[in-house]
Amino acid sequence: MWHGDQLDLDAYLAHLGYEGDRAPTLETLRALHRAHVLTVRWDNLDAFLRGSVSLDLADIQDKLIRRGRGGYCFEHILLYAAALERLGFTFTGVSGRIRMGTDKILPATHAMLLVTVDGRRWLSDIGFGASPLDVIELTDGNEPVIDGRRFLLRRTEITPGADGWVLHHRDAGGGWTARHTFTENPQYPADYRVGNHFIATSSHSPFVSRPFVQRIRPERTDQLDGLTWTTTAATSLSPDEERLLEPAELPKVLADTFGQDLPDAEAELLVERTERAERAR
Template sequence: MTTSTAPGTRTDEWNLADIDLAGYLARTGHPAVEAPTAAALRSLAEAHVRAIPFENIDVVLGQHKGIDVSVINSKILRGDRGGYCYEHQMLFGGVLERLGYRVRRLMARGKADRSGPHTHMMLVVTAEGQDFLTDIGYGANMLRPIPLVDGVVVDQGGWELRLEDDNGWWVLSKRVGDEWEVMYGFDLIERRRVDYEVAHHYVSTHPKSPFTGQTVVMRLEPGLSRRLVGHTLTVERPDGTATSTEVAAEDLDRTLRELGVVLTASELAALRATW
């Protein structure tokens, strides 16, 4: 049994009433949406990615307050902060439902060609009768939704992503040179809120999680990908050119601000202590 029905008829498992829609539109700089169209979905997704960074600093500092909408509102909409997949997708999925879209909340298996766990949250959104993979919380990878169509290839700010259906197991890949690199795989089983609470606990606390031991901040815009992973800032362009710079502790505040993350003095001091 799934948990999603037509907008307005489901229980508020996702705390939709707590979504600060006006604050969200102000944070992303997006105008009011008159109807849940495919064009509006595309522009909302791109506005979100360009305005709100992917980052895991609360996880690194051991101060993550959870993935309730009220917490996300305070962190992302009232501060110059971002979040990782659960925060982005909880917020964006709620915004889309408030705007009248049909939203299915799913989970993906990272490194689907190997043995990664189901820990990534993404959405499939229906607009004007078409389903779209909508993922604004996978770091510097996706600017716009991808039609849920086997074999479709979509430009994402200069980088190509491909979606394939293998008997109900969908695989998302990214073109790297002449090869396709698998990003993740997923089915269309809708998930409950508790599934994300469990996954969030693992990702934010387990020593084998890729987010507990190093800082990760990512931004994507057309023609430019920026990624701070650990102490290394990598700036990449679609033609494959990239530069990597080691970020010293004294340059950390400036680097984070350039990536759209503003920490309090105590947070900055705590993060520098991990450097």
């Protein structure tokens, strides 16, 4: 189903720096989730620069593991799911609608996994960019604090006539902001290819109009949205620093802060494409 037989599991675990037990236990799941979020980079650069993102597992492995590049949720989840399948975990793919405070009903273009271990279900959301650094048990009202970051998971009506789940995080005002909603309707690699096509190619997709890069660490989160670079401490509810970059600064910032050392040709394309996007605003 998830092409785990095509995954170089040893290479994936080595990339994560994971040397622990490989039994499908909660301890293993939590360790893999954390290692993936902290290690595997997140960006939309292929969608922004080329309008094309491959979801073939061989291409994902080459990009995210061998070349150490970043990708977005569909790439992350297919790599991660292949690893969990190889390790013997029981899980279901699901799709979510990004909210980030809006009440608009957006397309279901965020991919996650629901993993069952010893009869308990856990949300493993490793492809959000600023993802939780741990799995979150799928129980209504669950309010975990993960590395100083507060989350709230609620079961409620998420669109008219449809019940599901909402994951919230603390906002700058001390209240709760809805990150995304999701149902438990099973999703498969074929479903993710549909969402990926929209995100990578549609003029309505935010990912084709600007670079968007995120990196989370235990103590802080860095985000690049177009030319705006923000840094937020784990215990802060709003950015501690905000800087407006010039397009020519992007390659160095990506390398130094986001761990994305682009080849010269790709760095030049990023600067050129960003300059063009800024002129079109």
